Each structure stands twice: as structure tokens, then as C-alpha cells.
Amino acid sequence: MTLARLVGTKRVLLCAGSGGVGKTTTAAALAIEAAQRGRRTAVLTVDPAQRLKDALRLDVVDGRPRAVPLGEGAAPLDAMLLDVKGTFDDLVRTLARDEDEAARILGNRIYQNLSGALVGSAEYMAVETVHRLARDARYDLLVVDTPPSRHAVDFLDAPRRLLALLDSRAFTILRNPTSILPAAGSRLASLVLRGVLAGIERLTGLGLVREIAEFVGLIESLTDALRERMAAVSALLASDATAIVLVTAPEPRLADETQDLAASLARLGLSIDGLIVNRALPRRLFGAVPPVPPPGLPAGLQRRLLDLHGDLRVVAAREQATLAPIVKRAGAPVLAELPLLGTPPGSLDDLRALARHLFADEPAARVAATPRP
Amino acid sequence: MERRVSAPLVLSSQRLVVVTGKGGVGKSMVAAALARAAAQAGRRVLAVDLAGNALARRLGVRRAGLEPCASPAGPFVAAVEPAEALGDWVRGFMPVPLLSRRLLESTTFQIVAAAAPGLPEYLVLQRVNAWLDERRLGRVRWQLVVVDAPASGHSLPLLAAPATLGALARVGPIASTLARIDRRLHDPARTAVWIVTRPEELPVAETIELHRELDGVLGLPVATPIVNAVPARRFSARDAALLEAAGPPESNPLLFAAALTIAQRREAVAQIRLLRRTLRHPPVRLPFLHVEDDALALDRLTQEIARATGLAA
Numbered sequence: 250m251t252l253a254r255l256v257g258t259k260r261v262l263l264c265a266g267s268g269g270v271g272k273t274t275t276a277a278a279l280a281i282e283a284a285q286r287g288r289r290t291a292v293l294t295v296d297p298a299q300r301l302k303d304a305l306r307l308d309v310v311d312g313r314p315r316a317v318p319l320g321e322g323a324a325p326l327d328a329m330l331l332d333v334k335g336t337f338d339d340l341v342r343t344l345a346r347d348e349d350e351a352a353r354i355l356g357n358r359i360y361q362n363l364s365g366a367l368v369g370s371a372e373y374m375a376v377e378t379v380h381r382l383a384r385d386a387r388y389d390l391l392v393v394d395t396p397p398s399r400h401a402v403d404f405l406d407a408p409r410r411l412l413a414l415l416d417s418r419a420f421t422i423l424r425n426p427t428s429i430l431p432a433a434g435s436r437l438a439s440l441v442l443r444g445v446l447a448g449i450e451r452l453t454g455l456g457l458v459r460e461i462a463e464f465v466g467l468i469e470s471l472t473d474a475l476r477e478r479m480a481a482v483s484a485l486l487a488s489d490a491t492a493i494v495l496v497t498a499p500e501p502r503l504a505d506e507t508q509d510l511a512a513s514l515a516r517l518g519l520s521i522d523g524l525i526v527n528r529a530l531p532r533r534l535f536g537a538v539p540p541v542p543p544p545g546l547p548a549g550l551q552r553r554l555l556d557l558h559g560d561l562r563v564v565a566a567r568e569q570a571t572l573a574p575i576v577k578r579a580g581a582p583v584l585a586e587l588p589l590l591g592t593p594p595g596s597l598d599d600l601r602a603l604a605r606h607l608f609a610d611e612p613a614a615r616v617a618a619t620p621r622p
Numbered sequence: 623m624e625r626r627v628s629a630p631l632v633l634s635s636q637r638l639v640v641v642t643g644k645g646g647v648g649k650s651m652v653a654a655a656l657a658r659a660a661a662q663a664g665r666r667v668l669a670v671d672l673a674g675n676a677l678a679r680r681l682g683v684r685r686a687g688l689e690p691c692a693s694p695a696g697p698f699v700a701a702v703e704p705a706e707a708l709g710d711w712v713r714g715f716m717p718v719p720l721l722s723r724r725l726l727e728s729t730t731f732q733i734v735a736a737a738a739p740g741l742p743e744y745l746v747l748q749r750v751n752a753w754l755d756e757r758r759l760g761r762v763r764w765q766l767v768v769v770d771a772p773a774s775g776h777s778l779p780l781l782a783a784p785a786t787l788g789a790l791a792r793v794g795p796i797a798s799t800l801a802r803i804d805r806r807l808h809d810p811a812r813t814a815v816w817i818v819t820r821p822e823e824l825p826v827a828e829t830i831e832l833h834r835e836l837d838g839v840l841g842l843p844v845a846t847p848i849v850n851a852v853p854a855r856r857f858s859a860r861d862a863a864l865l866e867a868a869g870p871p872e873s874n875p876l877l878f879a880a881a882l883t884i885a886q887r888r889e890a891v892a893q894i895r896l897l898r899r900t901l902r903h904p905p906v907r908l909p910f911l912h913v914e915d916d917a918l919a920l921d922r923l924t925q926e927i928a929r930a931t932g933l934a935a
Contacts, residue, residue, distance in 0.1 A: 267645060267646070268644065268645040268646065268773060269644055269645045269646030269647070269824070269825070270646065298823050298824045298827065299823070299827065300823060498646075500646055501916060502645075502646065502650075502676055505674075531878075534875035534878055534879070535875065535879075540874060540875040540876050541874075542874075542876055543868040543869055543873070543874050543876070543877060545868065546864060546865075546868055547864070550857075550861055550864060550865075553856060553857070553861075554865075554876040554877075554879070554880055555876070557856055557876075557879050557880060557883060558875065558876050558879050560912035561879050561882075561883075561912070563912050563913065563914055564912055566914075567913075567914060567915065589882060590882075590885070591881070591882050591883075591884065591885020591886045591888070591889060592885050592888070592889050593822065593823050593824075593889075
């Protein structure tokens with residue numbers, strides 16, 4: 250499937266990829282193009298650069314959608330920033346039985362650590378935001394820039410892990426650590442856990458068992474509602490309505506990460522729909538034959554141009570060698586290549602220019618002629 | 623007469639260098655280059671991977687573990703991660719190793735990490751500390767320990783662990799070890815924290831933020847930032863004008879290459895200036911390398927680091 254078709258037909262477009270590959274910018278460019286092709290679009294960004302924030306008018310961090318002024322002819326485009334703590338707190342308020350319960354959870358120390366600092370809470374909350382937006386009738390398409398996890402699959406795996414956490418035997422035992430459970434396995438597990446906690450208590454002088462028990466007791470009241478929600482998001486992410494695009498770049502570290510991602514996705518029954526290769530030197534400009542310098546330049550400058558081209562040819566060859574295993578391990582076609590830019594995009598026009606590269610094979614005019622699904 | 627200028631990243635008595643930075647800036651490469659440069663200068667070096675095996679691989683070791691092993695490149699290599707360190711620690715006092723491992727692999731780690739923030743990271747630091755204290759045949763086993771810390775967002779919890787956990791564990795046996803590690807980390811005569819970045823907007827913004835946290839908030843001995851892959855200045859303003867007049871970048875691959883390089887250079891200079899202005903100190907620059915493969919790049923970078931640290935003869 251081409252990028253134009255993905256943008257034209259899907260409900261959710263996930264931009265996966267490691268930190269630092271240009272995921273956020275790519276997501277923004279995709280969203281702009283989608284809106285220009287007539288789809289009412291929301292883009293969820295995580296940690297954008299200042300210039301991108303300025304371009305999208307995302308100057309206030311409050312997790313609320315902001316309209317991006319695309320001008321005449323485009324469908325509405327909203328952009329928003331992921332607000333981890335705020336989303337988590339909102340979720341607790343939504344799911345708690347009453348204000349009192351919500352206040353107790355929000356005030357619990359373990360909750361505060363879990364919601365703010367726990368590695369992975371960004372993923373949980375991105376998922377929760379996707380859940381909200383995907384059901385929002387104002388939008389045809391949701392473009393999601395996933396948090397820069399150490400493991401790119403963390404985002405997609407987040408609902409399952411959160412459920413596993415809530416469902417786990419460990420959690421049940423923690424709720425009432427003093428009880429000896431009947432099953433032999435549980436008794437051992439309980440012993441181990443109590444040992445762990447006792448060890449930590451001994452060393453830290455903290456009353457952890459009581460605090461954890463209190464937290465688990467509080468959060469348990471939310472479990473059913475949370476489970477429902479997470480199951481719904483899991484189903485959405487696994488459905489045909491969602492496409493996963495891997496944003497990648499010619500960097501050696503990404504080969505292993507891509508392999509891990511593909512394997513983890515396969516375990517979840519998901520796969521990468523396509524790749525967007527970012528920040529590579531355009532292959533066609535750095536072939537084996539040196540180009541002819543434009544006429545009229547001084548000889549010294551011509552020589553330096555050829556020297557530079559030679560140097561970049563070495564880099565381009567190395568990039569292609571780096572990319573080959575990444576593409577192979579992703580097991581998906583390259584949908585588009587974004588050129589290396591001297592300056593990161595700092596305006597809507599820059600992002601539009603990027604989008605033109607993304608959709609070089611299928612310019613908007615032709616696609617716009619087909620009726621919307 | 624030769625005037626001696628101290629190298630910007632000089633390593634004198636420091637025995638621990640923690641290398642961090644945004645993902646993709648070449649953090650592991652710089653850590654590997656430092657480990658090699660020190661080993662080539664005759665020091666007994668241990669390179670420690672805290673974020674996967676990137677550093678180990680750079681040094682020619684496919685998979686490193688808790689037990690230091692010799693690398694073809696010279697330094698010894700080891701790896702340790704918070705989850706693993708926690709498991710290791712729990713196994714130390716748990717009677718059922720298999721079960722404790724299985725539980726720790728799953729959700730308990732997260733609960734423990736949330737309940738006692740800083741504990742898993744503390745255990746990693748404790749491991750590194752033990753390496754620094756290790757003695758063999760009456761002398762310290764490792765004269766220099768180079769740590770490839772996780773990317774910025776994840777290295778903060780690591781370096782903040784003594785403070786985070788210290789706030790919880792004011793008394794008890796952890797507190798004294800914690801205080802010792804904390805003193806070591808904060809002592810500029812013994813420790814240096816290196817932040818690696820690239821001369822681009824996001825990495826520089828993240829570096830400034832990280833510098834503020836590590837230096838300002840945590841008070842760690844942060845060295846002047848290292849800007850990796852700085853493009854050389856290849857064209858003057860006059861050249862640029864001539865090139866622009868010669869046609870649009872798309873019209874000729876040579877003009878494209880020149881326009882790209884000029885723009886990258888301009889951006890790099892602006893970002894380095896921003897870094898210098900904000901941190902009030904000129905950063906160390908490492909050149910962008912036009913080399914065929916990683917091995918050559920590491921050779922070149924090792925020389926650069928040897929120079930910058932004063933390890934070169």
C-alpha cells in the first residue's frame with residue numbers, strides 16, 4: 250500500500266521509530282498532507298523541537314488540540330502535545346467512583362511515582378489519548394508520533410502491559426501481602442515478593458508494604474474500567490483501521506532496534522506497513538560517476554565541489570550499506586525517502602515541502618480527485 | 623617556548639567517566655573512543671554498557687555481561703542494566719532463584735521501581751562503584767571506568783538515583799553506601815560526566831536541558847559538552863554567492879551537495895554558538911567524518927579524544 254493510500258484510508262497512522270530519527274517531524278508532515286487531501290486530521294506529538302512547536306502553534310502545553318492554520322482548501326488539522334501526568338490524572342478522575350476516591354488515588358505516593366516517573370507511563374498515556382481521539386467524530390484520521398522508548402514496541406505493547414500489571418498475580422499478592430495463598434505456586438510467589446519488599450524495607454527503612462497495598466487497593470477499583478479501555482485500544486491498534494509506519498534513518502544502532510521491533514510486533518500479531526527513510530543523502534545524486542560542474546565557476550571552487558561530492562559519495566554509500574539490513578529486518582517496503590536537510594523544518598511551508606517529498610510518487614491533485622471513502 | 627594549554631576534557635585523577643546524550647548523537651562511539659584512547663595510553667580500562675550492547679559492539683564484543691571480558695580493541699567490557707541489577711540483588715537474598723527471576727522479569731520490577739524509585743538505578747551504580755573499588759594484586763584493577771549511560775531521558779534517573787533514593791532511605795544500611803557513591807559521583811577529582819551532542823536543534827536543546835539538570839540541580843561534575851559530527855567549513859560567503867548564482871541546488875548534484883553542506887554548517891555554527899552562550903563555555907568539537915566504515919571512524923575519533931583528554935603522547 251502506498252503512503253497516499255494509507256493517509257487516505259486509515260483511521261490511525263502510527264509513526265514508530267527510535268528517538269532522534271525525525272519521527273515527530275515526519276508525523277507532522279504526514280498530518281498536514283492528510284488535511285490537504287481533505288481528511289479531518291489530528292496529530293498527537295511527543296516532545297517536538299521548538300521550531301516544530303512554533304510551526305504547529307503548539308506554544309501552550311496543556312494536552313488540548315490546537316488548530317493548525319493550513320488555509321483555504323484543506324480540511325481542519327488539530328495538533329496536540331502529549332501530556333503524560335495530566336492525561337493520567339484525567340483518566341483517574343474519569344474512572345474513579347467519586348471525587349473522594351479520585352483524590353485519594355491522586356494523593357498516593359506510589360501513584361505519583363507511577364504516573365510521572367515510571368518508564369512507560371508516556372506510552373500508557375499516549376495510548377489513552379489515542380483511545381480518546383479515535384472515538385472523536387471530529388476527526389477522520391489520527392496521526393500519532395509515538396514516545397521515544399528504548400524499545401519502540403513499548404507503545405503498542407502498552408495496553409497489554411498495563412493489563413498484565415493489573416492482572417498479575419504479583420499485584421494480587423501485593424494487595425494483601427500478609428495472606429498466605431492456597432496454591433503452591435502463589436505461596437512461593439508470595440514468599441518471593443514479601444522477601445523482595447522486606448529486603449527493600451530493611452534497606453530503606455520505608456513502610457513499602459503498607460503503601461503498596463493501599464495503592465493497589467485504590468487502583469483496583471479502576472481496574473475493570475481500565476481493562477475495558479485498554480482492550481478497546483488494543484483492538485483498534487490491531488485492526489485494519491490502523492497502519493504502522495516505521496520512521497528510520499541510516500544509523501547503525503537502528504538495525505538491531507528494527508529487528509527487535511519487528512519481532513515484538515509479530516508477537517503482538519502486528520506488522521510494519523511501510524518505512525519512511527529519513528535524513529539519507531539522495532542516492533541518485535551520489536552515483537559512481539562524478540557530475541560535471543556548472544559552467545562559469547572558478548577552477549578552485551570547481552575542484553572543491555568535486556572533492557565535497559566525493560566525500561559525500563563515501564557517506565552516501567555507507568548510509569546505503571547501513572540502511573540495507575534495516576529495511577530487510579523491518580520486512581516492509583520503503584514508502585518514501587525524506588532528504589537530508591541542512592536546517593530542520595521551521596515553518597508550515599517547510600513541512601509542506603517535506604510532505605511533497607513523502608508523496609513524490611502520488612501528488613495530491615490526483616488523489617484528491619478520487620472521492621473520499 | 624611551548625605554551626601548555628590544558629586539554630578541554632583533560633583526564634587527570636578521574637577514574638569514572640559517564641557518557642550520556644540524546645539517542646543517535648554518537649554517544650557510544652565517543653565512549654568507545656575514550657576507552658580505546660585510555661587503553662592505548664596504557665591504562666587498565668573497563669568500558670561499561672548500561673544501555674544495551676552498543677559500546678561493547680563498538681569495541682568488538684558481541685554481548686557483554688556482568689563479568690568483564692577482554693575486547694579485541696584493548697579495554698575490558700562489561701554490561702549491566704537496572705532490571706538485571708535488581709534481579710541480581712534480589713537473588714542475593716532470595717531462596718528460590720528461578721522464581722525470583724521470573725517475577726522480576728515481569729511486573730514486579732515496575733512495582734518495585736515505582737515503590738522505591740532509584741533503587742534499580744542505585745543497584746547499577748553500586749555495581750559500577752564496586753568495579754572502581756576492586757583491587758587485584760595490591761592495586762586497583764580498573765584505572766578508568768567508562769560508562770555508556772542510557773540516552774538523556776533515561777540517564778537522568780540513573781544519575782539522580784542517590785538523591786531520589788536518598789530522600790527515601792535516610793537511615794539504614796543503604797544510606798551509607800549511597801552517601802559514598804554520591805560523594806564519588808560529585809567529586810570532580812574522581813568523576814566526569816560527558817554529554818555528547820550533535821550541532822542540531824533537538825540534540826542541543828536536550829543537551830542544555832540535561833546540563834541544567836546534571837550540573838545545576840544535581841551538582842555533578844559535568845564536563846564541557848562534546849559536539850560530535852561538526853561539518854567543516856568548506857565554502858566562504860563569496861563561494862556561496864557564486865554557487866547560488868550558478869543555479870538552483872536541484873539542477874546539479876554538485877550544487878545540491880554544496881547547498882546542503884553550507885546549510886548544515888550554518889546550522890551547526892548557530893547551534894554551537896547557542897550552546898556556548900547558554901553554558902558560558904566553548905564546547906569540544908569533533909569533526910564530521912567522511913570515512914568508509916565504523917572501524918575507521920572509531921580510529922579517527924580515538925585520536926581526537928586522545929588529544930582532547932590529554933591522553934595522547
